[in-house]
Each structure stands twice: as structure tokens, then as C-alpha cells.
Amino acid sequence: MITFRGGIHPPEFKELAEEKPIEIMPAPKQVVIPLSQHTGAPAKPVVNVGDEVKVGTLIAEPVGMISAPVHSSIAGKVKAIEPWVHPVLPVPTKSIIIEAGEEDELDPEIKPRSDNEIEELKPDDIREIIRSAGIVGLGGAAFPTAVKVTPPKDAKIDTLIINGAECEPFLTADDRLMREKPEGIINGARILAKVLGLERAFIAIEHNKPEAIRVMTETARSVWPEAEVLTVKTKYPQGAEKQLISAILRREVPAGGLPFMVGVVVQNAGTAYAVWEAVAKRKPLYERVVTVTGPGIAEPKNLLVRIGTLAADVISHCGGLRPSASKFISGGPMMGIAQASLEVPVIKGTSGMLFLDSSKRLFAVAEESSCIRCGHCVGICPMKLVPAEIARMAEYEKLEDAERWGILDCMECGACAFVCPAGRRLVQWIKYGKTLIFAERSRKKGNK
Numbered sequence: 001m002i003t004f005r006g007g008i009h010p011p012e013f014k015e016l017a018e019e020k021p022i023e024i025m026p027a028p029k030q031v032v033i034p035l036s037q038h039t040g041a042p043a044k045p046v047v048n049v050g051d052e053v054k055v056g057t058l059i060a061e062p063v064g065m066i067s068a069p070v071h072s073s074i075a076g077k078v079k080a081i082e083p084w085v086h087p088v089l090p091v092p093t094k095s096i097i098i099e100a101g102e103e104d105e106l107d108p109e110i111k112p113r114s115d116n117e118i119e120e121l122k123p124d125d126i127r128e129i130i131r132s133a134g135i136v137g138l139g140g141a142a143f144p145t146a147v148k149v150t151p152p153k154d155a156k157i158d159t160l161i162i163n164g165a166e167c168e169p170f171l172t173a174d175d176r177l178m179r180e181k182p183e184g185i186i187n188g189a190r191i192l193a194k195v196l197g198l199e200r201a202f203i204a205i206e207h208n209k210p211e212a213i214r215v216m217t218e219t220a221r222s223v224w225p226e227a228e229v230l231t232v233k234t235k236y237p238q239g240a241e242k243q244l245i246s247a248i249l250r251r252e253v254p255a256g257g258l259p260f261m262v263g264v265v266v267q268n269a270g271t272a273y274a275v276w277e278a279v280a281k282r283k284p285l286y287e288r289v290v291t292v293t294g295p296g297i298a299e300p301k302n303l304l305v306r307i308g309t310l311a312a313d314v315i316s317h318c319g320g321l322r323p324s325a326s327k328f329i330s331g332g333p334m335m336g337i338a339q340a341s342l343e344v345p346v347i348k349g350t351s352g353m354l355f356l357d358s359s360k361r362l363f364a365v366a367e368e369s370s371c372i373r374c375g376h377c378v379g380i381c382p383m384k385l386v387p388a389e390i391a392r393m394a395e396y397e398k399l400e401d402a403e404r405w406g407i408l409d410c411m412e413c414g415a416c417a418f419v420c421p422a423g424r425r426l427v428q429w430i431k432y433g434k435t436l437i438f439a440e441r442s443r444k445k446g447n448k
């Protein structure tokens with residue numbers, strides 16, 4: 001079966017939510033919408049405290065090339081613009097706080113396009129629609145999609161891959177979306193292909209999602225037969241871009257490089273759906289599907305949630321936390337980020353909210369001891385790195401050595417730490433080393 005070299009097989013725990021159809025969570029009474037929800041510069045507010053907004057109203061505009069606009073996810077009044085805890089960033093960041101009004105009214109700009117109007121759109125029109133809808137990669141990285149579908153002029157793109165691998169344990173949001181909205185995803189793929197000047201696309205799905213594979217294959221036949229559904233092996237991190245490209249095309253993205261360098265653009269299945277909604281309905285990205293799961297939550301669900309909804313509101317919609325809940329992670333257990341507050345908002349990149357339970361010790365971290373030189377971390381590293389050595393260099397702040405050994409190519413997938421019998425905090429040390437390297441680089445830049 002199609003796959004990449006290395007990787008691991010962590011327990012999947014998908015059964016908690018995979019049979020739960022996507023449920024629409026009612027709009028909350030208040031949302032907190034951070035200005036920084038994407039890779040790149042934070043957006044700049046275009047509303048003031050006291051302004052009335054509707055669902056989908058532009059509330060912040062992009063700043064510079066790599067940025068994305070932000071839209072209101074509820075109708076109501078801007079209550080404050082102030083720092084708030086963020087699920088990804090380590091410090092509170094400026095956010096627009098909106099209090100709901102009486103009616104959950106849509107912005108009048110949100111209205112469908114006819115099939116003819118859609119057909120007549122040129123690639124640049126579509127890029128502008130994607131940009132102004134604030135669409136970013138929904139797989140977690142939140143890179144602005146309009147930038148990703150505008151590769152450098154000399155790049156020869158020959159392949160579009162729609163990523164439906166969803167290799168993180170517990171998460172089922174993409175699986176449900178592919179089962180419930182296959183037409184939208186395939187139409188989104190067709191639109192993305194048109195932007196890139198391509199006639200076809202691959203849709204990659206891990207083999208632990210047989211129903212999604214069946215539904216997407218059948219739908220592709222009737223909607224756009226040029227979309228070829230490929231079954232890839234269930235293995236972590238199969239959904240990482242470079243691993244998917246290696247598995248499907250046997251092309252290796254160079255160290256420090258990007259997929260366009262080997263002629264490929266990869267888009268998450270949820271992103272393709274958001275593109276379809278932006279084009280067909282003029283709908284900006286103000287809501288997304290989030291898997292709320294884990295042994296610590298009373299009722300695991302796949303929820304369509306308004307951006308800016310607080311974790312506390314999502315938890316009460318899912319029946320509350322179980323008494324044994326001990327850890328809250330935004331994202332999956334491998335690459336997600338542990339949270340210290342239930343007041344963090346759902347942002348565009350929130351694919352899951354995971355509530356772990358101490359009694360079951362899922363993904364428990366072993367007591368740390370010395371490296372026993374077993375080599376497991378080297379054998380499984382999907383980036384072909386030597387995690388034991390790089391982590392040691394980072395720990396002792398030998399940063400030049402760590403850079404030479406490829407620390408910046410580490411995608412922080414956590415697979416090495418997962419297999420280490422000595423409980424070495426490999427990925428934590430690597431992240432520490434990378435933080436020091438980037439801090440030093442920006443210090444040098446500031447001195448120039």
C-alpha cells in the first residue's frame with residue numbers, strides 16, 4: 001500500500017467520534033476572535049468597539065503578503081478589542097470580542113453564485129475570492145490558501161493533492177466531512193485545480209476510513225472523474241505534506257524546501273470544502289468542523305463551530321467534562337498543544353479539542369532516563385533525521401551543530417518521543433533548540 005519511509009502506528013482511538021455525524025453547534029452568546037489565526041502577520045481591525053456586525057462581516061483586514069482577513073462569526077456588537085488567551089501563541093493576543101444580538105443574521109454579501117457565474121471565474125478571480133474569504137489551511141498549519149495557490153512564476157506545478165489522510169489519533173473531522181460533504185470537497189478540488197492550471201487531482205485518504213474512501217470515490221465518478229481517490233496506508237504522520245508527496249509521487253521535497261519545488265500543491269480536504277463554499281456561496285471562513293473527543297469529555301462529537309467560540313462553551317455543549325478529565329489539548333495528541341485555560345477560543349486552525357483522562361494514561365509520558373542507543377527514533381523519523389543526537393545538541397545549546405544535523409527540518413511530529421523507551425523529551429528539546437535559533441536570527445536581524 002502507498003506510504004512513506006519511517007513513521008509509527010500509535011493507537012487510533014477514532015471510534016470515540018467517527019460515527020458521530022457533524023452537528024451544528026448553536027451560535028454562542030459571545031465570541032473572541034483573535035487577529036492572529038494564521039501563519040504570517042496578524043490582521044488589522046476595521047471595526048471599533050460599539051460597531052454592529054453580522055455573520056460574515058469583515059472585522060479585520062490582512063497586513064502584507066502573508067496574512068488573512070478575519071470575519072465575524074456571529075451577529076451582534078463589538079464589545080472590546082483586547083488581548084485574550086490564545087490556543088497556539090504563548091501570550092494573550094489582540095482579539096475582537098463580539099456579543100451576540102437578538103438575530104443570527106447573515107451579512108447581505110453572502111449569497112450564492114449561479115453555476116454560470118462559477119464557470120466564468122478566471123484563476124485570478126478565484127484567488128481573490130479565496131483571499132478575501134480569509135481561507136487558510138484547515139489541517140492545522142493555517143497557512144493562507146491564496147498564497148499557497150500562487151506559486152512563484154517559474155514553479156512548474158503538475159500535481160494537486162487533496163489531503164484527507166487525517167493521521168492524528170482521535171481526530172475525525174475530515175473523515176466526517178468527506179462522508180457528509182463529498183460533492184463540496186470534490187468541487188473545491190476542481191476549483192483549486194483550475195487556479196493552478198491543472199486538469200486533475202489526487203485525493204489521498206488513509207485506509208482506516210473505508211466509508212470516506214467509498215463515498216468520495218463514488219462522488220468523484222459523478223461530479224469530477226478527474227479526481228482520483230487514492231488509499232494510503234494508515235501510518236503517522238501520513239498527512240504531513242512531504243510524507244504524502246513522497247508516498248504518492250516518490251518525490252522528495254528538498255531540506256528546508258516547499259512542495260511547489262517538486263511541482264506539487266497540497267490542500268487539506270476541509271480547506272477544499274471552504275474554497276467551494278467561498279466560491280459557490282460567497283461565504284467567508286467563519287466556522288469550521290472540530291472533533292471534540294477523548295475519554296475526558298462526556299459526549300464526544302464532530303461539531304460545526306463558529307470561530308471564536310470558547311472551549312468552555314464547546315465543553316458544555318458536549319455534556320461537560322468527566323470528573324477524571326486531566327488534560328486539554330487543542331488539536332490531536334501528537335502535534336496538538338496542551339492548554340492551561342478553558343477560555344481559549346476555537347480558531348481557524350482548530351481541528352480538534354482533546355480531553356484526556358489520567359486514569360487510562362493514554363499517551364502517557366514515561367519517566368525520563370538516559371538514551372540507551374537503541375536507534376528506534378532514527379528508524380522511524382519521517383524526515384530521516386537523527387533525533388537522539390539533535391535533541392542532545394539542542395539540550396546543550398550546541399546550536400550550530402544542531403543546524404548542521406538538520407534541526408530546522410524537524411516538523412515536530414513527535415513520533416521520535418513516542419517510541420523512545422527512555423522517555424527522552426526529544427521533540428521538546430528540538431523545539432527548544434529551534435526557538436533559540438529563531439530568537440538569535442531575529443536578534444541579529446534587529447541589530448542590522
Ligand code: SF4
Pocket residue numbers: 380381382383384385386387409410411412413414415416417426427430
Ligand atoms: S526528529 Fe522531528 S521529524 Fe523526526 S520524528 Fe522527531 S519530531 Fe518527527
Ligand code: SF4
Pocket residue numbers: 370371372373374375376377378387388419420421422423424426
Ligand atoms: S529512541 Fe530514545 S533511547 Fe533509543 S536512541 Fe532514540 S533517544 Fe536513545
